[in-house]
Amino acid sequence: MKVVFLLIILSIIGLASSDDNCYPETVYMTLGEYYSPDYSETSCTNTLQISFSTVNQCSDSYVIVLPEINEAATAGHFNSQNFLQQTAQPILGKKQSVVEQSWNGEKFCHNGKNCEKVYYQKFVHYFTFDLCSFKKRFTYKIYGNIDESPRVFTGILPKRDRSSDEIQQFLAFGDHEISVPGNYTISSLTQLIQENKEYDGILFLGDYAYEFYNNNATKGDIYMNSMEPFYSYWPYMFSPGNHEDCYNFAFANQKFHMMNNISQQNNNVFSFNIGKVHFLSVNLHYFNNGTGVIDPQIQESMLQSVEKDLITANLNRKSQPWIFILGHKPIYCVGRSDCYDYYVQYQQFDKLFFKYGVDIFLAAHQHETTKYYPMYQNDTMPYQQFKQNIILNPKSYMQILQGNAGCNDMGPTDQYYNATWILSRSFDPGFGTLQIINDNLIQFLNYDSQTNSSLEYTMIYSDHSYHINNNNIDYGLYVNI
Ligand SMILES: *[C@@H]1O[C@H](CO)[C@@H](O)[C@H](O)[C@H]1NC(C)=O
Ligand SMILES: *[C@@H]1O[C@H](CO)[C@@H](O)[C@H](O)[C@H]1NC(C)=O
Ligand SMILES: *[C@@H]1O[C@H](CO)[C@@H](O)[C@H](O)[C@H]1NC(C)=O
Ligand SMILES: *[C@@H]1O[C@H](CO)[C@@H](O)[C@H](O)[C@H]1NC(C)=O
Ligand SMILES: *[C@@H]1O[C@H](CO)[C@@H](O)[C@H](O)[C@H]1NC(C)=O
Ligand SMILES: *[C@@H]1O[C@H](CO)[C@@H](O)[C@H](O)[C@H]1NC(C)=O
Ligand SMILES: *[C@@H]1O[C@H](CO)[C@@H](O)[C@H](O)[C@H]1NC(C)=O
Numbered sequence: 001m002k003v004v005f006l007l008i009i010l011s012i013i014g015l016a017s018s019d020d021n022c023y024p025e026t027v028y029m030t031l032g033e034y035y036s037p038d039y040s041e042t043s044c045t046n047t048l049q050i051s052f053s054t055v056n057q058c059s060d061s062y063v064i065v066l067p068e069i070n071e072a073a074t075a076g077h078f079n080s081q082n083f084l085q086q087t088a089q090p091i092l093g094k095k096q097s098v099v100e101q102s103w104n105g106e107k108f109c110h111n112g113k114n115c116e117k118v119y120y121q122k123f124v125h126y127f128t129f130d131l132c133s134f135k136k137r138f139t140y141k142i143y144g145n146i147d148e149s150p151r152v153f154t155g156i157l158p159k160r161d162r163s164s165d166e167i168q169q170f171l172a173f174g175d176h177e178i179s180v181p182g183n184y185t186i187s188s189l190t191q192l193i194q195e196n197k198e199y200d201g202i203l204f205l206g207d208y209a210y211e212f213y214n215n216n217a218t219k220g221d222i223y224m225n226s227m228e229p230f231y232s233y234w235p236y237m238f239s240p241g242n243h244e245d246c247y248n249f250a251f252a253n254q255k256f257h258m259m260n261n262i263s264q265q266n267n268n269v270f271s272f273n274i275g276k277v278h279f280l281s282v283n284l285h286y287f288n289n290g291t292g293v294i295d296p297q298i299q300e301s302m303l304q305s306v307e308k309d310l311i312t313a314n315l316n317r318k319s320q321p322w323i324f325i326l327g328h329k330p331i332y333c334v335g336r337s338d339c340y341d342y343y344v345q346y347q348q349f350d351k352l353f354f355k356y357g358v359d360i361f362l363a364a365h366q367h368e369t370t371k372y373y374p375m376y377q378n379d380t381m382p383y384q385q386f387k388q389n390i391i392l393n394p395k396s397y398m399q400i401l402q403g404n405a406g407c408n409d410m411g412p413t414d415q416y417y418n419a420t421w422i423l424s425r426s427f428d429p430g431f432g433t434l435q436i437i438n439d440n441l442i443q444f445l446n447y448d449s450q451t452n453s454s455l456e457y458t459m460i461y462s463d464h465s466y467h468i469n470n471n472n473i474d475y476g477l478y479v480n481i
Helices: 001-017 080-084 180-194 215-227 248-257 295-316 347-355 476-480
Strands: 024-032 047-053 062-067 094-110 113-129 137-143 151-156 169-171 202-204 236-238 271-272 275-282 322-326 360-363 368-370 383-386 390-392 397-404 422-426 430-438 440-446 453-461
Touching: 024 151, 024 215, 024 236, 047 062, 047 137, 062 113, 094 248, 113 215, 169 180, 169 397, 180 430, 215 248, 275 295, 275 360, 295 322, 295 347, 397 430, 422 453
Parallel strands: 169 202, 202 236, 275 322, 322 360, 360 397, 390 453
Antiparallel strands: 024 047, 047 113, 062 137, 094 113, 137 151, 169 430, 271 275, 368 397, 368 422, 383 390, 430 440, 440 453
16 A cells, blocks of 8 residues: 555656656666777676657666566566566666757758758766666666656667577667658567567668758657667667768767767777677768768778777687677779778778778668678688688678668669679568677578568678788687687
């Protein structure tokens, strides 16, 4: 009786304060510095970051992470069994920062078109958590304000270090907006949640909500709110797209902080390790002369960061045998006229990826899913192929495009100008699921979200050794991987 009374009181307080504009929206969860290759401590700090926006500053906001509450418990039937299974205590998040997003009529454009003045005021809250004692699934409660009823979410935290027989799975897609094709993908992802799929993360490959700044940037918020069930559930790793490039990516950098490097204030280069994979995200748009963000100083520092990161990644290759690059615009491209010379603009990265034995370059931009044969210097490199879909020991990195999540501009583009580069290609809306099977074997599966079916899979077997003679790293024992 008392409990019911208390609940009624609490909900009245909740209602009374619901017009304080502290409702948490655009919630997403992303990995913390614990997953960064620079993280050397043996303790467990900053495993996870949870972020959301409010209209007002809401300085009393807080977030609690607690052992998973199952459906029965959230429905009101408290299940003590579920709590007993977990040893972890509820944890209060550390508020790292509240970033004010304040735009007062600045003109946003995309390539000089679709220009709009943006009036926008939001506060982005960043909380970090030390969750090593938690199991993979957990519950979190976001309080936009101290006396407001919380929004309750479930999250999946990937294990950073894992035994060699555990298969890892990721989702990968980019170029997504609320649209007929984009909604097919939303339905398919909903189905994956219903099936309790425990992906280690979403690799988002740029271009959210074309153009996010429309209608005073409500278009981007509506998109992020529609995707909230997924971005709040699996860690969301965001690599910037060219449609985010206004004001040096400032708006997206306020909204998204990857790896919680608060001091860095941008998402141009960041990397993380999960299980057997080293991921490195690179904002190649600083090298793309159509975008208006070219700056030789940024270019130089990005090239240095990427090279430094890849050298370290190679020295760690026994732990992370796979090196994946995440980006938006591809280096190799067939079809659209705007991308014919990307290779020329991105040559320095082509060289670095080859020199340091990158396995996969995951990109998007073209609204299709396309797998390229290993490429280097504008030409294919040797590989062996079995049964059309198994590639053995590619002698360079393979570029895989997943720009087909769904937007209002889908459908076949021009003919290939060189079909011999391409292993497979599809223009249906969908997304990629990536499985890391072991040190030497991965599988890509394209999920067609319009028909709810899996398209042909591709397996890549690699001994990761093609680059051994391309650089002067002392690999020591690594060569025997
Ligand atoms: C996509 O789904 C959203 C949410 O259900 C809906 O509001 C919107 O109208 C849909 N858009 C299209 C083009 O079907
Ligand atoms: C954006 O906000 C400004 C200021 O409130 C308003 O004048 C304008 O009409 C809004 N634009 C759109 C597209 O809603
Ligand atoms: C965070 O950013 C700063 C400034 O760019 C850099 O010096 C530092 O190494 C970064 N830390 C991590 C963990 O990436
Ligand atoms: C873009 O860059 C490429 C390669 O550096 C160059 O050949 C081309 O002329 C540039 N285009 C423009 C418009 O600057
Ligand atoms: C790259 O290769 C394609 C196809 O073979 C060719 O058409 C194009 O001119 C080449 N680009 C450069 C910069 O060599
Ligand atoms: C296509 O690429 C292959 C291998 O890179 C090359 O041998 C061939 O000449 C190219 N064809 C055309 C039409 O550019
Ligand atoms: C695909 O799955 C979704 C979600 O279960 C469902 O709404 C939709 O009707 C399915 N589409 C087809 C073509 O079966």
